[in-house]
Structures are given as C-alpha cells and as structure tokens.
Amino acid sequence: MSTLQARRLLARNINLPTLPSVMQKLSSLLEDPDAGARDVGQLVAEDVALTAKVLKIANSAYYGLRERCLAPQQAASILGMKVLRNVVMQAAVMKQYDHLKGLAFDLDALWRHSILTGHCAQFLGRKCHNSIGLAPDELYICGLLHDLGQVVLLDGLGKEYIKVVDQARTSAVKLHVAEEAQLGFTHADVGALVAQQWGLPDAIHRAIQFHHAGSAESEQDPVVLLVRHTNLFVHSVSDGLPEPASCFDTDLQQFLGVETDSLAELVAFAEQTKAGIVL
Secondary structure, rough: OHHHHHHHHOOOOOOOOOOOHHHHHHHHHHHHHOOOHHHHHHHHHOOOOHHHHHHHHHHOOOOOOOOOOOOOOHHHHOOOHHHHHHHHHHHHHHHHHHHHHOOOOHHHHHHHHHHHHHHHHHHHHOOOOOOOOHHHHHHHHHHHHHHHHHHHHHHHOHHHHHHHHHHHHHHOOOOHHHHHHHHOHHHHHHHHHHHOOOOHHHHHHHHHHHHHHHHHHHHHHHHHHHHHHHHHHHHHHOOOOHHHHOOOOOHHHHHHOOHHHHHHHHHHHHHHHHHHHHO
C-alpha cells in the first residue's frame, strides 16, 4: 500500500480489527513445549460462543471425524493443535463480525469463498514439489483472510461500501478496481494492513496485498501466485465454469512444481469440500 493510500484509509476512520484475544493466547500456547491438547482445549472452552462455532466446524464433513467431538479438548486431541488453530482462527474471525449479518451484503457467500480458498491453497501447497516458503496450514490462513478487507470495509463504511460493491456488480467491473476508483484503496490493501497488525508472517500479508495484482517483485513470489490463482480457481468452481484447472497455466505449474494430475485432484477436492463447508 502506498503512503497516499494509507493516508486515505486513515482519513476514513476505518478501524482495523485487533487479533482475537484467543488467537494471541493460542499462539503463545503453541510456542510452549510444555503445553498440550488439553491446555489448548481449555483455552477455547473459556468462550462458550466460540466453542460452539469451533465444534460445529470440527464436526463438519470436511474433517470426517469418526466420532463426534463434544468438547474442544477432544477436538484438539483428534485434529491436532495446528489444525485446531486454523479452525479457531476461522471461528474467531467470523464471530467477530456476526453483527454484520442482515445487511445487504452476502457475508455467508464471502465466508464460504474464503474458507474454500483456504482449504484449496492448503491442498495445493501439499502437492507442490518446489519450495513455496509457507507450510500448508499457513497457506490456509492466506486463503481464509485474503478477502477479510471486504468485511472490514463493510464494518467501517456500511452502506457506502455496499454501494461500491453494487456499482462494481452492475458495471461488470472488478471489485478492487471499483474500490480504488471510489475509495483510493482496495480491500486487498486493508486486509494486508490487518495481517501486519496481527503479526502474521510477511509472506501472508504479501499474499493478501497482491491477490489481485502486484508488482514485478511479487510476480516471482510463489505464495502470492499460489494464493492469487487459487482464488481465481475457487471463483471458477463456484461459478460452475468449465476447466477451472486452467487457472494454473503450464508456466505456473512448473514454477510451483505442481503436476497436472494434482490439479485434477484439486478440482475433485474443491467440489467435495464446497458441499461440506459449515458456517
């Protein structure tokens, strides 16, 4: 984000959300070699509403658990702490914006897209033979948060932002282009600032910042390219377009070290996962 864009954002009094407190505490626990699944579960259990969301996600078809989790301690033991961290991140971020439901903005559709992008980025990360720079579970966070700036703008600008979204749709203009023209910055700019404020790895906020377009330098960043094209791929799958795997051309496949067979698996994975997402 340029200095001018940052000034415009500040001038609009748009508040960037703080990292959910449970994620701050969870990060500390995961760095503690003496902490275990029980400690993580007890932390989540302190928030009743969050616990309900975490268990709903953990018990969804995507994770395919043989037995239903009735407590976060159980979820931590079965899923593992890194997987649970992503589940908690998803639940905590969504919970933070529950108050926006009911506005003339399809928030559920945005969450479904973001979650599916996260899962697909994670899946693809496991298939890459070349070094990407982030672990698959971190690529999930990139996908989950790549459009968070839209939610922050909806929260901060309300009807004004809905008008921008509507105008982009009726004019058949890309949303980030309409945002730049009317606001002076984009949801990608805002999301990247949130990622920086939350202390997430540089690779994550770069992926968010450049998930639509980037600088010459970012075009050589495997995380940026993986997340950007996974975003396009998920849109193609959701829209029912033919050949969604064509979002990954031959040059990109070679750059990431992804085989054609893996892309066919990704298509099948996306279709199956899309149907099992719960909010």
